[in-house]
Amino acid sequence: MVDHVQSLARGLAVIRAFSATTPALTLSEVARETGLTRATARRFLLTLVELGYMRSDGRLFTLTPRVLELGYAYLSGLSLPEVAAPHLERLAAEVHESTSVAVLDGEDVVYVARVATARIMRVTISIGTRFPAYCTSMGRVLLAALPPPALDHYLSQADLRPLTSRTLTSPTALRTELDQVRTHGWSMVDQELEEGLRSLAVRIRNRSGATVAALNVSTHASRTTLQYVRRELLPLLQATAARIEADLSAQTRT
Amino acid sequence: MVDHVQSLARGLAVIRAFSATTPALTLSEVARETGLTRATARRFLLTLVELGYMRSDGRLFTLTPRVLELGYAYLSGLSLPEVAAPHLERLAAEVHESTSVAVLDGEDVVYVARVATARIMRVTISIGTRFPAYCTSMGRVLLAALPPPALDHYLSQADLRPLTSRTLTSPTALRTELDQVRTHGWSMVDQELEEGLRSLAVRIRNRSGATVAALNVSTHASRTTLQYVRRELLPLLQATAARIEADLSAQTRT
Missing domain, CATH: 3.30.450.40 (GAF domain)
Known part of the structure; x- marks a missing residue:
């Protein structure tokens, strides 16, 4: 239970670490921004890449337009x-x-x-x-x-x-x-x-x-x-x- | 690792279960839509309520404007x-x-x-x-x-x-x-x-x-x-x- 809660909360925090001033972040920057360890931040970033919500050139991570779907569900409802x-x-x-x-x-x-x-x-x-x-x-x-x-x-x-x-x-x-x-x-x-x-x-x-x-x-x-x-x-x-x-x-x- | 991946993927799938035609869903509907068991769907719904991304009147769940932040991170970048x-x-x-x-x-x-x-x-x-x-x-x-x-x-x-x-x-x-x-x-x-x-x-x-x-x-x-x-x-x-x-x-x- 706690694990599910925590994983989801952390994954969403990783998404929110990206912003207008920081559209592309390195692993270390995401770790610093979210307060997660590098190993944990890396796991979430790779998961988000795998799910199609994020892209990486090996060093920098950026969000993909797929994240818009999450807010779209609210707006369109x-x-x-x-x-x-x-x-x-x-x-x-x-x-x-x-x-x-x-x-x-x-x-x-x-x-x-x-x-x-x-x-x-x-x-x-x-x-x-x-x-x-x-x-x-x-x-x-x-x-x-x-x-x-x-x-x-x-x-x-x-x-x-x-x-x-x-x-x-x-x-x-x-x-x-x-x-x-x-x-x-x-x-x-x-x-x-x-x-x-x-x-x-x-x-x-x-x-x-x-x-x-x-x-x-x-x-x-x-x-x-x-x-x-x-x-x-x-x-x-x-x-x-x-x-x-x-x-x-x-x-x-x- | 698998657990983190799965928890995040499932949580995001629960968010995406809501749409223009289905802005408010019951626990059973979310379970059916996502293919999760009722117990698992319930855990994710309550997590999302706790994190402020969802509201519930006890029976029906709806997304809150907080989900817009997730897409906003992409758009503003x-x-x-x-x-x-x-x-x-x-x-x-x-x-x-x-x-x-x-x-x-x-x-x-x-x-x-x-x-x-x-x-x-x-x-x-x-x-x-x-x-x-x-x-x-x-x-x-x-x-x-x-x-x-x-x-x-x-x-x-x-x-x-x-x-x-x-x-x-x-x-x-x-x-x-x-x-x-x-x-x-x-x-x-x-x-x-x-x-x-x-x-x-x-x-x-x-x-x-x-x-x-x-x-x-x-x-x-x-x-x-x-x-x-x-x-x-x-x-x-x-x-x-x-x-x-x-x-x-x-x-x-x-």
Whole structure:
């Protein structure tokens, strides 16, 4: 039992050792990154090569596109990204800014759909990217929709680290902000995740009114005023969320 | 050793048991789908729940967004999707059709970037979707670029099944077609993968001239003529590939 658990956990950790900054790793680097011994890391790397998830030129290991199948199973089972895609395209074309849809997973928001128009963040965002919920507009929309006991638990133990000089790091201040977000149905976050990044998010609800995801537009702080974001972008964002909600409700779910 | 290999392989098979048509599975269904015993399937499901890759309501299991991290490690390590994205957006807007970039993985093409404008296929395509290379335009562009021994090996053992009445299923005919594709630098496939689906693809080369991916536009056969595809779409596709190639070459690769 422990062996199965451990083997699977270690194999998945080996996959996750590879990233944008480290797409090709040597055996020693994988060992260092995962905390495994060289012998163990080698066994997992060779297993992943054998299963078709990894390639090696003898020295460097890289992932193959087969790993996409693992995430694809999740994405394709979720109707949301598919339903949202054309609406995101339209919104991005209207506002000339990047738009995304994310869901909450533990303390993070995870991107499940995105149309990028320009790269305004240091970090590249794609499907599967995670950010801490407390300092992102989509995260706050999703946290605000949590049942009170779940939110209390989150606030009691979340690690609210300052990522810029503007990040809200007090649980009390965050709770007050989330109350506002819940009342208004939207969240604006101004440079709390990254300097220069301003983001506005609204909720996406299912047929029964439960918030299932968040939709946002992110802009560069130097390009837009807070007033422009609220007056011009908010109505377009709300209209887009309403269209996505209508399509979600119209779907026959099995 | 065998144990590690087997545990990891089985764990990944459990993840892959979930799909668009089966996003939520019971223990028995997972066991049936993977060929594992109920006891073994249960162990892996609980391990995946423990690792945060799966959720359960007691009866039904579903994947969590954490599985996206596994594919994300591959995508984010690859500069191609990121470089191609704005060019795909522009092409899709110009031609009002879906455009995609795929790479070859064994006998399949795997989508690594896509902008969808309308849904013309029965199967939903997203990042990670695979199709057999022999009957797709991107697949033929990529097969045509294989070194001769690799292509010979492919043709000697590929399973060229007819997916529509038009699918080319003779290795000799396919080889002749691939010679044409290599000469012209593009491939048009007319309803060989799916009735009603017509697709045109060109190659994307790296700085040293090696074909690293394919770019396509897919259209509905009832909406476009073969002549329109070749005269109007091909030049736009070639211009887009050239822009992607220029951006790829301009990148400082480490």
